[in-house]
Amino acid sequence: MKGRDAEDSDDFGFGEASRYAAHLDRGWALLDRGDHAAARTSAEHAAEARPDDPDAAVLLGAVSLAEGNADDGLRWYERAIELDPEYLEPYTAAAQVCLYDLDDPARGLRYCSDALELEVLSPFDRLDLHLVAAECELSLGLLVEPRRRLATLDEEAVLMSTLRLAAQPELLDEFDDQDPDDDKAVAVLYLRRDGDEELDEEERVERIGRALQLAFRLARMRLDLGDAETPTGSLTEILRWYPGEPDAWGLVSEAHFRASRLPEASVAALKTLELDHELPVPDWVPSFALVHRRVVQVVKECPEPIIGALVDIPLTVMVRDAPAPELVMEGVDPRVAVLALAGRPGMLLDGAEETEPPPPQLTGLAVYRRNLARFARDPEQFDQQLRFSVLDELATFVGLPDDARGRLGLPPLGPDPSASLTSAGVVPPSTDEAEGEETGKSKRKRGRRRRSRAPN
Template identity: 30%
Template sequence: MSEPIEGFMDRLSAHLDRGWELVTQGDLSGAMASAEQTLELDGESPDAHNLIGYIHAANGNLDMALEHYRQAIDLDEHYLEAMLNAAELLIHPLGSLAEAIRVLDQALESCQTADDIADASVLKVDALLQQGDRAAAAELLLGLPEGPYENEQLDFLIGRAHFELDQIDAATVLIERAAARPDASPDVLYYLGLLRDRQERNGEASLAFLKTRHLDGLLPSPPWSPTHGRFEKIVQAALRALPEGLTQRLEGNLIMVSDLPGLEVVAEGVDPRTPLLLDEMATTAGGEQQRRLFVYQRNIERLIRHPLGLQEDVQEILHRELEAHFNRPKDQPAGTKFSTKRQG
């Protein structure tokens, strides 16, 4: 290889490495500048398009992110990382499940290692489950290569898939192994809580959920997250836009917006990732119940599908969760959780 080509490739690698380093530091503007410098050197660099797609996704610009992932795949049809990034975005938050499965089928044809196969397969299992095809999901999970895997996170991802398929024994082994690591993520501990809840080991479930709530509180907000004051205005506008039947039931109630549920309510059994909590306070002299509606910004943001359409998404989430609360069975106590399943 000639010296000029070596120097050119070194500059490409330096800009890409710097871009990913800045992503890990949370400097998305600086990372984008490095990625764009890479494209200036080589307009057909799939690595640069993959990096730019990742930055756009982190900023909530999902359409641009997907476009750059597609360009990376067009430039290198075996580019596994770009395919997995695109599929993850298509599954959540975009919900384009058929396209995600098509991309993952292409990815599985390019997989070289057991880790690669497992990584692509658990994403496809997620997409199949969201499509309601539990049989196909279970069959795919059954065919995974046996571990151990180099990527320790796969224990959790495969364990979570087993849990969602109600394969509790298999889920227990993998989720417990993932939770035993000192660097276990809040997602791992959340699923440990779900597992213990399913096993009716209530004390252990509460402890896992309290740890989840603590670690969730340490995570940075997404770059597109609005200020507390702006989010309060978004919530107020969304509540005003609810159907009349719901607005009447909330009339006169105290609306409170905070980041996350307090540790004290999580200890009492409230889901640490519930987006809303309607708290029955007291009965007035006229016999009416007075309530406080708590809206949890960080948990709402976890469910947002289109960050650039935040107002519409918040309104949809509030509508769905309040409908579920008011239509709950009469023998189900209020103020614990809004959905029949905890928040994934």
């Protein structure tokens, strides 16, 4: 069950507590399987059993969000906060809804600020909140505030100690986990116990996974704020402990690329590609042929004439699982979802008047199934991400202005695309970014670096 353990709240009898917990467990399981209607029914049964308990409201908020109703989801999270103002989860969820779904980062920042005032927060809870708050500040166009916030994070020492000790469990017995002022002791406690109960192996692995994701989010945020050196150091250290983590390799590749260390970036990018290839493609990902048809349909039905007319070129669409290693060695992001391909017309014959090199002409579109699937949990989200990525790539290539991008549901690029891409939109994660040569002038070597914002 997500959120608090139902047994922690005031009980009115074993039978009722068991039924309440069962409704919540069933609701979360159904939501994970994509059965939104059944998940809502279970959540409503839980709310009827205990109308004053916030866990059912949190589940109803998650169901509403999965159904594409962000406003309703936020209302449920606010209801959970009303029921228990000391319960962290609805604050974090509400802040993320405001940031990622409602384009209201100022409101999201207020939820983070309120949550940081709660009396009982673990170092990992505080780090999570500070990262969401920093994303809100960045989305508001602020730079000084998130940089200052990340520069004063006391929780980072605990995070790195946790990851080091998790990779070297033989060291756990060397530290006393009762010293709240010792970073290593706090890390040992996090890896050993939940309150008075010893963690089982599955729970321990889940906590290590959370710590890794926090470290990756911290590295990504620093990259978005223009700091490539600090993430390089921390990620290199993490890779000594977790050499099989593709997300760490992907981020360190990006850090090297931004610091113009191209050979190191290429090596890390190839390692990312290799490790990603070891993961299975989800069963629900459409076939290559079906993805091809959907891409052509997205382009053909685009309301912006300059994009819709591309089907008459005709536009060559290549669907692959991931970019070829040769492209990655040239600097293409190994996790790019869609890449516009272009070539330049031949130059004038000798003796002709010299002119500026002709602009590149679109020759095709490369679409990568595996990378698209990273942003999705089911076929519906895959289709949303496919549409978003195709239109975003083509809109950028042809130079659509911000008002036209808005009509397509795309975030604005602003007057300086290289500066605005990293702050135009987020979802974690992720994830969603832009680096490379000048947009529209030649093949962009890193693909997009902006976290996806596929519309619901």
